[in-house]
Amino acid sequence: xxxxxxxxxxxxxxxxxxxxxxxxxxxxxxxxxxxxxxxxxxxxxxxxxxxxxxxxxxxxxxxxxxxxxxxxxxxxxxxxxxxxxxxxxxxxxxxxxxxxxxxxxxxxxxxxxxxxxxxxxxxxxxxxxxxxxxxxxxxxxxxxxxxxxxxxxxxxxxxxxxxxxxxxxxxxxxxxxxxxxxxxxxxxxxxxxxxxxxxxxxxxxxxxxxxxxxxxxxxxxxxxxxxxxxxxxxxxxxxxxxxxxxxxxxxxxxxxxxxxxxxxxxxxxxxxxxxxxxxxxxxxxxxxxxxxxxxxxxxxxxxxxxxxxxxxxxxxxxxxxxxxxxxxxxxxxxxxxxxxxxxxxxxxxxxxxxxxxxxxxxxxxxxxxxxxxxxxxxxxxxxxxxxxxxxxxxxxxxxxxxxxxxxxx
Ligand code: ADP
Ligand code: ASP
Ligand code: MG
Numbered sequence: 001x002x003x004x005x006x007x008x009x010x011x012x013x014x015x016x017x018x019x020x021x022x023x024x025x026x027x028x029x030x031x032x033x034x035x036x037x038x039x040x041x042x043x044x045x046x047x048x049x050x051x052x053x054x055x056x057x058x059x060x061x062x063x064x065x066x067x068x069x070x071x072x073x074x075x076x077x078x079x080x081x082x083x084x085x086x087x088x089x090x091x092x093x094x095x096x097x098x099x100x101x102x103x104x105x106x107x108x109x110x111x112x113x114x115x116x117x118x119x120x121x122x123x124x125x126x127x128x129x130x131x132x133x134x135x136x137x138x139x140x141x142x143x144x145x146x147x148x149x150x151x152x153x154x155x156x157x158x159x160x161x162x163x164x165x166x167x168x169x170x171x172x173x174x175x176x177x178x179x180x181x182x183x184x185x186x187x188x189x190x191x192x193x194x195x196x197x198x199x200x201x202x203x204x205x206x207x208x209x210x211x212x213x214x215x216x217x218x219x220x221x222x223x224x225x226x227x228x229x230x231x232x233x234x235x236x237x238x239x240x241x242x243x244x245x246x247x248x249x250x251x252x253x254x255x256x257x258x259x260x261x262x263x264x265x266x267x268x269x270x271x272x273x274x275x276x277x278x279x280x281x282x283x284x285x286x287x288x289x290x291x292x293x294x295x296x297x298x299x300x301x302x303x304x305x306x307x308x309x310x311x312x313x314x315x316x317x318x319x320x321x322x323x324x325x326x327x328x329x330x331x332x333x334x335x336x337x338x339x340x341x342x343x344x345x346x347x348x349x350x351x352x353x354x355x356x357x358x359x360x361x362x363x364x365x366x367x368x369x370x371x372x373x374x375x376x377x378x379x380x381x382x383x384x385x386x387x388x389x390x391x392x393x394x395x396x397x398x399x400x401x402x403x404x405x406x407x408x409x
Contacts (some may be wrong), residue, residue: 001035002166002168004029005136005158005169009153011170017355018231019080019081025172036131037125039157042136042191067147071137074153078094078132090131100160101139103139113156113159115163117312118164155270157171174230178254180193180402185390192253192294195238195241197216198378207259207341231346239248252355253347255344257342257343257390257392258341258391260310261291261311261383265306269305269334271303281327286320294307340389343380362398363384365395
């Protein structure tokens with residue numbers, strides 16, 4: 001008998017039929033004697049619909065009130081799910097974040113989970129009930145409703161599994177595992193049996209939305225066995241796990257595409273100590289995450305500075321940078337959302353030379369111009385024009401033979 005946390009994403013609970021379909025899986029596992037905690041997302045499209053409603057009334061809806069609004073999406077699915085379970089004679093209780101006692105900080109829209117008090121859930125489980133928990137939401141110390149950021153139900157599930165010391169956390173979605181690239185973009189993408197926490201962290205942060213990045217961080221930190229599976233088939237799925245030697249045979253395990261970044265270029269910046277900090281300090285103070293930064297070689301005391309930020313933060317970044325750029329005597333600030341970031345990821349990269357050259361060669365073979373480059377121990381990312389993003393995924397997938405199973409040791 002195991003304690004299992006399962007999470008079902010938006011497409012898996014998109015309508016009553018689908019809710020019944022996935023609930024039957026839960027019932028089966030419960031009848032087999034397992035203790036079941038089920039974390040649910042809002043119905044597919046619901047969170048976007050709610051954001052749209054808010055924006056009809058305000059260009060920039062108040063973050064606190066927006067979170068109150070968005071949290072309703074998950075309230076609908078957990079209650080419907082429990083209604084169905086009870087109608088089938090299965091005892092079930094739905095819990096919202098204040099009842100499940102998921103405590104977060106007060107960063108509305110991107111709140112962090114600080115702790116979970118599992119007493120209530122454990123009580124329910126002791127009574128042999130299935131517990132359905134609203135994903136994506138928490139409460140701060142005085143009871144304000146917060147949300148965790150898009151895709152945050154994955155994080156709720158893994159954090160819950162860690163807090164309950166569950167035997168396993170299963171993420172059910174609309175693909176049957178983690179693939180070498182987004183299978184919707186790359187038809188030859190191959191399902192991975194296993195992927196390391198580190199690789200999955202990189203893939204998630206670089207655009208593979210199959211798992212939300214913080215959920216992978218939690219899983220790694222607390223050693224939660226994490227499986228990604230399909231809610232529509234019985235296929236075995238992908239295990240996210242620790243690294244072993246066999247995994248290092250291939251230099252590249254996956255390709256990821258992100259279309260959520262924007263590029264900011266500041267031209268003719270005086271090249272003196274202290275200028276960079278004046279430009280970046282206000283951006284940092286506004287909690288905006290700057291990703292890649294490039295500073296060109298200085299010519300006659302001036303340089304160009306280019307960096308990327310999340311697209312949603314571009315407007316704010318421009319507002320912050322423009323006055324400082326004028327103050328320090330820079331020429332111009334230009335924002336560009338027409339970019340994509342294409343990345344290759346692999347723990348095996350550490351021990352394999354020539355990976356970057358092979359990447360650049362493949363891109364140049366399709367005449368794709370590289371605008372920016374950044375690397376870490378296990379990834380290489382290039383910023384390219386947005387229109388080439390999907391082509392670049394397929395080209396790199398081919399160039400590194402990712403459609404073929406790796407050789408066995
Ligand atoms: P859910 O609503 O269940 O949370 P998401 O839409 O957030 O589902 O994530 C699943 C989607 O992630 C898939 O439909 C797929 O298009 C996309 N995806 C991107 N990269 C990958 C990848 N490497 N492997 C699998 N799916 C991926
Ligand atoms: N409903 C939220 C979203 O659409 C959270 C989630 O689905 O994980 O982002
Ligand atoms: Mg998701």
